[in-house]
Amino acid sequence: MDEAADTVQRLRLHRLQWAANSEAWVSAIRGSDEPLVRDLLYNFHTYSDDRLLQLAQEQRVHIGFTVERLPFGHFAVADYLVPQAIDQLIIMKDDLYFQYTVAFVPRLWPFLDQFNSLIHCWHSSGLDKYWENRIVADNLNLKIQKQLEETMSRNKEDIGPNMLGMTNFAGIILIWVLGSSVAVLSFSFELLYLSNVFTFIHNKYKHTYKI
Structure with a gap:
């Protein structure tokens, strides 16, 4: 009956257990010295896909699941996150962390300027957005994507009566x-x-x- 753990602070306050199928989900923040991050990692667990599927199929889901938010609004969702679980969950307003995709090249690489120009043209032309839309359409469940998007609107719902004003x-x-x-x-x-x-x-x- 309490407020949803839809922010990082609330996630820490409620001590909500959350899980993923690999340590790679938290490797980027594992070495952090911030108390907030350390408290969040204390409640993080790694389970197999089968175990996560069992947790997601329970009548009442009591654990959070990791989801990757893609640059243009889609979500990378594992197969164990079933529609039954999504109906009981909500996308957090805050991201736990974010990372840029980087490329490592040899020192004094003569094609570095051309490579940077290629990346700039790639972003300017919108090919990255088209690529994301295409990958989602070909490889991910669009019904699941729609369900996840609908959970975002739950934060905006006006629950309960409000006093009327001049507006x-x-x-x-x-x-x-x-x-x-x-x-x-x-x-x-x-x-x-x-x-x-x-x-x-x-x-x-x-x-x-x-x-």
């Missing part, structure tokens, strides 16, 4: 003001128009009944 009535008030203004202008125009008509008729026929 809730702004549209109605605006329509009422515009309608009243148009009505007053129309009524004023009619009075002015009819007054001019009566004046014209009176001036035109005022001598007709003169005795």
